[in-house]
Amino acid sequence: MDMMVSTLQQQRAVTEQLRREAAIRRVPVSVAVADIVRYINEHDQEDCLLVGFSSQKVNPFREKSSCTVL
Amino acid sequence: MAADTAVAPSPEETLESLLREVEALKQKLEEERQKLNDASLSFVAERLETINFPTLKLRRMLKGHQAKVLCADWSPDKRHIVSSSQDGKLIIWDAFTATKELTIPMPSTWVMACAYAPSGNMVAAGGLDNKVTVFPLGGEEEPAARKRTVATHTSYMSACLFPNTDRQLLTASGDGTCALWDVESGQLLQSFQAHAADVMALDLAPTDMGDAFVSGGCDRAVLVWDMRSGHAVQAFDTHLSDVNSVRYHPSGDSVASGSDDSSCRLFDLRADREVARYAKDSLLFGVNSVDWSVSGRLLFAGCSDYTASAWDALRAVRVGTLTGHEHRVTRVALSPDGTALATASWDSTLRLWA
Numbered sequence: 001m002d003m004m005v006s007t008l009q010q011q012r013a014v015t016e017q018l019r020r021e022a023a024i025r026r027v028p029v030s031v032a033v034a035d036i037v038r039y040i041n042e043h044d045q046e047d048c049l050l051v052g053f054s055s056q057k058v059n060p061f062r063e064k065s066s067c068t069v070l
Numbered sequence: 071m072a073a074d075t076a077v078a079p080s081p082e083e084t085l086e087s088l089l090r091e092v093e094a095l096k097q098k099l100e101e102e103r104q105k106l107n108d109a110s111l112s113f114v115a116e117r118l119e120t121i122n123f124p125t126l127k128l129r130r131m132l133k134g135h136q137a138k139v140l141c142a143d144w145s146p147d148k149r150h151i152v153s154s155s156q157d158g159k160l161i162i163w164d165a166f167t168a169t170k171e172l173t174i175p176m177p178s179t180w181v182m183a184c185a186y187a188p189s190g191n192m193v194a195a196g197g198l199d200n201k202v203t204v205f206p207l208g209g210e211e212e213p214a215a216r217k218r219t220v221a222t223h224t225s226y227m228s229a230c231l232f233p234n235t236d237r238q239l240l241t242a243s244g245d246g247t248c249a250l251w252d253v254e255s256g257q258l259l260q261s262f263q264a265h266a267a268d269v270m271a272l273d274l275a276p277t278d279m280g281d282a283f284v285s286g287g288c289d290r291a292v293l294v295w296d297m298r299s300g301h302a303v304q305a306f307d308t309h310l311s312d313v314n315s316v317r318y319h320p321s322g323d324s325v326a327s328g329s330d331d332s333s334c335r336l337f338d339l340r341a342d343r344e345v346a347r348y349a350k351d352s353l354l355f356g357v358n359s360v361d362w363s364v365s366g367r368l369l370f371a372g373c374s375d376y377t378a379s380a381w382d383a384l385r386a387v388r389v390g391t392l393t394g395h396e397h398r399v400t401r402v403a404l405s406p407d408g409t410a411l412a413t414a415s416w417d418s419t420l421r422l423w424a
Contacts (some may be wrong), residue, residue: 004085007085008083008084008085008088011085011088011089011092012083012088013264014088014092015088015091015092015095017264017301017302017305018091018092018095018096018099019095020301020302020303021095021099021303021304021305022095022098022099022102024303024304024342026102026103026106026340026341026342027106027340027341028106028107028108028109028341029106029107029108029109029110029338029341029343029345030108030109030114031340031341032323032324032338032340032341032345033109033110033111033114033338033341033345034114035321035323035340036111036319036321036323036324036338036345036366036383036384037114037115037118037384039319039320039321039323039365039366040365040366040367040383040384043320043364043365043366044365044367046364046365046408047363047364047365047367047368047408048364048408048409048424049124049126049363049364049368049380049404049408049409049410049411049424050121050123050124050363050364050365050367050368051121051124052124053409059409059424060148060149060166060409060410061129061130061165061166061409061410061422061424062129062424
């Protein structure tokens with residue numbers, strides 16, 4: 001009997017989970033995808049690993065120059 | 071939400087009626103998602119102008135661990151890194167100079183998770199000891215002397231993070247749960263239970279609110295959680311094997327995952343479905359860790375084939391490979407200002423690429 005009660009409780013939790021998932025509001029994929037593309041286009045100039053560094057001086061991990069001014 | 075009013079147990083609920091409802095709900099979910107599936111990311115991306123992706127070069131090598139490096143996290147100061155290893159040590163590195171600043175001994179080997187606090191004044195770590203311990207940094211005393219155990223699970227600790235505050239800690243565990251803890255008192259604030267197997271990864275939503283997070287686990291599921299209610303609000307279950315890593319896109323509207331099925335995937339939260347898949351027939355090894363570039367155009371994936379890949383997230387093609395590690399890459403982590411990518415490996419090193 002305990003076993004049945006706990007199985008029922010587990011199943012209830014699974015059902016409740018799915019009820020929540022089914023209740024959410026969705027947008028069409030076309031809208032979601034357009035927003036992803038827009039976000040990337042708005043931020044790509046700040047992306048050093050994508051567009052490179054405007055000058056190597058602003059790259060904190062650049063190679064140390066082998067020549068030094070004495 | 072209307073569904074919440076219907077959760078009170080009613081006397082006429084039986085196992086059979088619940089099972090029937092589950093089937094009906096699953097079908098409804100699938101139909102709803104399919105109805106809105108009117109485009110594809112790769113189709114939209116094909117019309118974008120092409121870009122030349124720069125080649126990332128190895129800039130620094132961090133040597134000091136005696137065994138596999140399992141996790142790493144950047145300090146908010148953009149300069150320091152904390153790493154944890156199978157050797158039972160936590161190391162604080164100065165990434166600019168590639169030197170060890172501090173070595174902290176942990177109570178057990180296999181320290182699988184470590185994280186910097188938002189203030190940069192504290193790190194948290196844990197693993198096979200089933201606990202997360204926090205170490206205050208700075209000050210006169212050794213961090214190990216001022217350590218405090220915050221979280222205890224009934225199995226190993228796989229991931230931890232500070233949810234935009236030094237006062238709380240979010241953990242994931244092999245016991246199948248995630249949990250939110252009060253750092254000061256060690257009190258459990260909220261438990262998150264819906265995964266059917268070990269939870270392997272966590273990430274916090276990049277919004278100021280910080281009220282949502284995502285997890286991935288060995289039940290192949292990626293779950294999105296409401297931190298306040300403790301409920302899982304969305305589930306994505308298209309991976310074919312363990313999910314090892316999850317990471318919010320910088321926009322906050324989608325989540326990337328890396329899996330033992332050797333693919334990465336992109337799940338859009340508002341469309342409530344998978345919108346891109348990053349995989350190739352020639353790539354057969356598991357993905358252990360993923361992270362995004364600042365704009366979210368590049369998705370980095372640390373793999374068991376000893377490499378890290380850079381994917382064009384829009385066209386879903388691989389645009390770069392970071393080679394040099396001599397064993398599995400366990401972690402890829404972008405620096406907070408996006409100027410470098412850190413990789414950690416079973417070869418006992420961390421490397422920085424820019």
